[in-house]
Amino acid sequence: MRKTRLKGSLGLAAAIPLLALSMSACSDNGGNNEPNSTAGNATNTGQKEADAPKQVTLTFLSAWNGGGAGFPQDQVNNPVAKAIREKTGVTLKMESITTSEVEKLNTMFASGTVPDIVNAPYWSTTGGEGQVIKKAALEGQLLDLTPYLDKYPNVKRLVTTGIAKDFAEFDMNSPDLEGKQYIIPTETPDGSIESIHNWNYGLFARGDILKALNVNAADIDTQEELYDLLEKIKNGNFKDISGKPVIPAGTMHNGWDSSQFTKGWTGYNISDFREEDGKLNFWALSKDEEDKMLYMRKLIKDGLFDLEAFSNTDTTAKEKLTTGKLAVFGAQPLLLDLQKTLYKTNPEMQYELLGPFKNKNGEIATQVEKPGRSGFPAIFLSAKIKDPDAALRYLDFVNSDEGRLLAYWGIEGTHYTMADGKPQWIPDVKKQFDENPDLKRDAGLNFLPGRFIGAFSDTVTWPKTEEQKTQWDKLEESFSAKMPIKIIDKVSATYLEREWPKYQQYRDKIGGFDFNAELQKAYFAKSDEEALKILHNAQDKFRDAGVEEMTEFVAQKAAERDDIGY
Secondary structure, three states: OOOOOOOOOOOOOOOOOHHHHOOOOOOOOOOOOOOOOOOOOHHHHOOOOOOOOOOEEEEEEEEEEOHHHHOOOOOOOOHHHHHHHHHHOEEEEEEEEOOOHHHHHHHHHHHOOOOOEEEEEEOOOOOHHHHHHHHHHHOOOEOOOHHHHHHOHHHHHHOOOOEOHHHHHHHHOOHHHOOOOOOEEOOOOOOOHHHOOOOOOEEEEEHHHHHHHOOOHHHOOOHHHHHHHHHHHHOOOOEOOOOOEOEEEEEOHHHOOHHHHHHHHOOOOOOOEEEEOOEEEEHHHOHHHHHHHHHHHHHHHOOOOOOOOOOOOHHHHHHHHHOOOEEEEEEOOOHHHHOOOHHHHOHHHOEEEOOOOEOOOOOEOOOEEOOOEOOEEEEEEEOOOOOHHHHHHHHHHHOOHHHHHHHHHOOEOOOEEEEOOEEEEOHHHHHHHHHOHHHHHHOOOOHHHHHHOOOOOHHHHOOOOOOOOOHHHHHHHHHHHHOOOEEOOOEEHHHHHHHOOOHHHHHHHHOOOOHHHHHHHHHOOOOHHHHHHHHHHHHHHHHHHOHHHHHHHHHHHHHOOOOEEO
16 A cells, blocks of 8 residues: 655645545554545545645643643644644644643533643543543543544554553443543554653763762662762762752652652562562552651751752752752653753763662662553543544544654655655754754644654654664663663553452542652651651551452452462
C-alpha cells in the first residue's frame, strides 16, 4: 500500500475531503485506508477533491500542573496546527493548569464545564485523578467512545495496544463501566519492549560542585554517601548563578520527586504489597516507611533539604532549577528546561546523575515496568461535545503515519526531508532547534507527542544515527544506559484485592485519606518521637480499615496462581 507524506507547502492546491480525512489508517500500523474501506478516500467515495473538511474549533485542556510549557506561542497559526487544520478542519483552543490535577478535575466536573477534549493523569481508577475521571464517566459527564471506535481505527489502536493486561482488565475495562470505553491512552508503547520509555528518574548533582569537592558522581549510590555529600555541599559555600547560597537538595513542584532521596529502601515492585520475613505485608505498614521518614527528617532538620519543596509551585521550582539553586535535585533530567537556560549560560553547572543508587537488595534502583503500561496520560471527551467526530477525526489523523510525521517532524521540505524512508532534519533547521528549543516548540513540535499520541515509539520507528543525535540526546541515552528498565511480566497483586468481599468497605474507610500528606507532617514534626507517632497513626488508619485482613486474602489468592508479582 502506498504511503502518503505531507508536502512541504502548507498551501495545498486541493484539500482532501472530509470523509477521507476522518479515516487515515488501514491497519494496526497506522497506515492509510485500503481502497473500498469503510471510510474510503476522495477517489473511492467519488467526492470532489475541492471539498474541504468542516471547520471546527474545539477546546482542549491539558490537566497537568505545568502542562502548558510545550504549547506554541501561536496556537492557531503555527505550521503544524495549520497543516492539521487543512487535513481535519479542527482548530484547538488550548489551556493548561498550574495547580493540583485532582483539584482541577473535581472543580471541573462539579461545575459541569468540561472542555471538549481533556488530557489528564490516569494511573488507577481506585484513587487520585483516575478515580475522579471514572466517577465522572459513571455520572454521564464523559462521552462513551464505544460506538465510534470502528470508524476511527487509529483511535481504536490506542485503546488496545501497549497497555498492561491487568490494567486493561481491571481499570480500563472495569465491570462498573459495563463494556463502555471512555478514555484513550496516550504515551503508551507500541507493543514492543524496546518502545517502553525510560524516564530516567534519579538524583542529579551540579557538576561544578562535584568537581570542586573532588567527588565522582558514580560513587554516590547509598543513603549514607548521599547524606555525606549534602553535608559537604552545605559547608562548601556554593552559590547559584546570582551569587546566592545554594540549597543542598530539593525537588520540583509539590515535592516531585522526593522519593528519589529514599531509593535505598525500594525494590523491584509492581504492587502495593511486599514480601517481608516470609509473609506478605501492605507497603504502608512496612518498617521501611519508618526508616524513609526518619531519613527525610534528618535531611530537613540538618538544613540539607529545601523547606519549600512540598509547597513549591511549578514556576518557583523551575526557577530554582534553572538558576542552579538546587545543588542536587530528584526527578527526571529535565533537559528541555535546562538546555535553554542554565546549560546555556553556565554550562559548567550541568547536572550529573548520581550513582545510580542501590536499592534494598543491592540492585540498581531503576524504573520497573510490565510489558505494557499500567496507567498513563489519557484523553477523554466531554459528553456535551457538539461534534465528537471532529475530535476523533483530529486524534485519528495525528495517530496515523502521516500525522505522526507531522507531529514529530513538522513540514516535509520545510523542517525535514526523507532519506531511505526515514525523516531527517534539514541541517539549518536542526541547528536552530538545537540552539533555541523554543523555536521547535513554537513550530508546534512539542505538545502533540506527549499528550495526543499513543501506541507508538518515535525512537523505534525513526532511530537516530549518531550524527543526528544532539548532545542532549546522547546525555539522555547515557542516563538510560546506567539505569536500564527492569521488566516484570506478571499481574500485579494489587488487582487481587478487588476480589476481596470487603473491598468497597475498605475503600470507603480510607477514601480521602492522604498518607503522603501525613508523611509530610511527620517530616516537619518537632521530634522523632512525634514524627513516629504521626506515621503510626497514619498506618493505623489502614489497619482500622482492614488492610491486614485484605493482605491475607491477597496472599491466599496469589497462592492459587503462578502469574502474580509483588
